Each structure stands twice: as C-alpha cells, then as structure tokens.
Amino acid sequence: MFALGAGAALRFWFIHAYPETQGDPLVYGDIAKNWMLHGIYGLSSAAGIHPTLIRLPGYPLFLMLCFRLFGMEHYNAVMYTQVAFDLASCLLVAGFARKIASLRAGWAALWLAALCPFTANYTATPLTETLELFCISLALYSFATLLENPQWRWVFVLAFAFSYAALLRPDGALLAVALCPAILFYGARLWGTSLMLRMALTCGLLSIVPFVPWTLRNWHTFHVFQPLAPRYATDPGEPTFPGFNRWTRTVCVDLACTWEIYWNGNTDLLHLEDLPKRAFDSPAQHSETKQLFDDYNQSATITPEIDARFARLAKERIHDDPVRYYFALPVARLLDMWLRPRTELLWIELRWWEYSRHPAETEFAAAYAALNLAYLVAACIGLYRWPRFSGAILAFVLLRCALLATLEAPEPRYTLECFPMLFALAGVAFERRSMYLRLPV
Secondary structure (H helix, E strand, O other): OHHHHHHHHHHHHHHHHOOOOOOHHHHHHHHHHHHHHHOOOEEEEOOEEEEOOOOOOHHHHHHHHHHHHHOOOOHHHHHHHHHHHHHHHHHHHHHHHHHHOOHHHHHHHHHHHHOOHHHHHHHHOOOOHHHHHHHHHHHHHHHHHHHHOOOHHHHHHHHHHHHHHHHHOHHHHHHHHHHHHHHHHHHHHHHOHHHHHHHHHHHHHHHHOOHHHHHHHHHHHHOOOOOOOOOOOOOOOOOOOHHHHHHHHOOOOOHHHHHHHHOOOOOOOOOHHHOOHHHOOOHHHHHHHHHHHHHHHOOOOOOHHHHHHHHHHHHHHHHHOHHHHHHHHHHHHHHHHHHOOOOOOOOOOOOOOOOOOOHHHHHHHHHHHHHHHHHHHHHHHHHHOOOOOHHHHHHHHHHHHHHHOOOOOOOHHHHHHHHHHHHHHHHHHOOOHHHOOOOOO
C-alpha cells in the first residue's frame, strides 16, 4: 500500500536524521533495565538502585520487552518497533474515519496520518507518544466498531486501550472519561440502555484493574496513595517547589520559557535576559526578580527560602493582574501548544523566530507552523460537517484542553494526543457531505 510505504519511508528518515535518546528516554530505559535485571522498578544512582514512582510502568514494560527481544539498551530496535505501531495507528485512524463518514474519508485520513511529520518524528525517540497515539487510535476504532456491532470482545479491546493509555501517561485516563459515557449516550438509542450500560461499566472497571497492583506497590513501598504518577514527577519526600512553579505560571507561555526557565530550576543557572517582558510589572519587580535570580544562581538550588521568595513574587503578580494569571496566560499556553511549529525534536534553534540570527531555520519553522495549521483547519472543517460521534471526539479534545490549561510549562507534544481525532476529522473534510454514511442516531 502506497500510503503505508510512504509513511514508513518518512519514519525511517526521521530515525536516520533525527534520532533522540537523551533525557527522558534514558530515564525510562534505566527503569526498564533495573526492572528486568534486578526486579526493582527503580532508578540507578551512586548509592545503588532506589525504587521510584515518577513514571508509570506502561512504557518501561514496552522497553523491557524490546530489550529482551533485541538486546539491552538497543534503542534503534525500539524506534523501528515504534514505526510498526505508528503505521498500525494510521490504519486504525483510517478505519475510524471510514466508520464515521465514508471510505473516501478513510483513505484521506490514512494519507494524512501516514505523511504527518509531527507524529512520525516521535518514532525516532523512545518516549511514550507513539504508543499513546496507538492506544488512542485503537480506542477510537474499537469504540466505533462496538457501536456498530455490540460484541463483548470489543469491550475488552477498549478496556485494554483505555488502561494501557493511562499506564503510559496519566492523562491517558481522559480517554476512558470521554468514551465510556459516549458508549451509553450513542449506544442506548441503537441497542438499548441496559446492554450499553453494562458494557460501559464493564469497560470502565476493567480499565482500572491494572492500576490496582501499581497502587498497592506504591502504598507498600512508599506508604502513599498514588494510583497514577505525581504531577511533578517526584518521589515521596522530594521537594516540589510550589513557589517556583506558581511564579513560572505567571510568566511562561511557550516552549522557550519552559526550556530556559522551568527545566533549569534547581538544576542550572537562570538568566534574567531569558525572561520575556511580561515577567515584570514594574521597575521594582524587575529589581526584585534580578536579585532573586542572583541569589539562586549562587548554588543553582531552590532552597526553601528561595522558593518562599518565588511564592511571594508570584502572589504579588497575581494580585496585580488576576485576569492575566487565571485566563490570559492559560489561554496563551494552550494556543502555543496547538499552533507552535512542532520542531522540538528537530535540530533547530529554540528561538527560531529570531530571523536575523538564523533566517533559514525561521523560514522552515514558519512552513512547519503553516502545515500544522493546515491540519487544524481541515479538522475544523470536518468537525463543522459533524460526522458520527463528533460529540465524543469534541469531548475528548475539550477535556484535554482543560487539563493542559492548568500546566505551567507548555510543550507542543502535549496536544499530539488529539491528532488521531484530527486526522479522522480532516479526512471527513475531503469527502462530499452527501456521501456520509450515518447510523440512525
């Protein structure tokens, strides 16, 4: 099939040109290696291996299986395995688009998914995104199939997709939150309330089962109730820096600020010149922030005293402009995650918009942003035409946007989980409305 062949070529090119195994991939790899070799779900340190709960077990389990099959820390094999999962996601999305609209929409969705560089790029790094997209695509296809033909096997497939999506990333739980009620909402009029209620409840309960041993393990090991993963990826007893995090939420709206400020907190120096102008409401606040940075940079450590000063500064800024803190900045972060050029895995300058310093990269980033916008516009056209199950799709996207609006450190990859829906809706945009196939709902 030409679409899958072209999609495979694109993904192999990314693996060859832009492989990425630093940072979080090594954290996942370390957990997987210790789990496989020592039976300890933990991280390595100078003092030995210590248990951890900062990452859910879904992706370390995948890495552990890859290491057993292809060799320890053979990350290239992991990437090629992810290519297979990503191409399977393309087929599932195409199948979903066919079910909600037409065969032509399915073909369009297949090409759009196979040739999308934003999702293809993530096959070249051992992170959760590729498998998360597969679980979402599998859930969409199984959901539509279940409502066409309510067989219990599709309930089990859906439950697997829900639970593994959440085992990969805690926000994967939103998939079940959006689709379980949709099973009842759409299915009751087709197959009766009683059957659909039983199926929705069974699906939801089965998807929770894998978290029981994980929760019990965390209680036994750390004496904390932690069914998912902590918001700030810290083990019990480690500091979370609430003052610094709240102050960051009064400043950051883009990946550059996340990279240069948020990620450097408590690990590296903070530079005042990296802050945008919106970080200061007055000359006095500028001086206060400068002094705070200078004091922090003496040790590059957020001590309790430094964190308290960040908290006071955040409180002052929120008091000065509560609308900015509670509305304008969350909306700006959300728009940045949707519209920003998705170049975070490419070897392109973080401040790509500084044209005088690197014009070619600025032009490429602008083209990437235009391509991303084209996908979004096509999806909006498809949603406007309101194919089957559009309500469920919209519910998931809105739930995810509401969650992302609470983050202080935006990253474009956090909206990537909506792309299986966007591919399907964009496929609908390429079909004549009169050709839609509709269920009697």
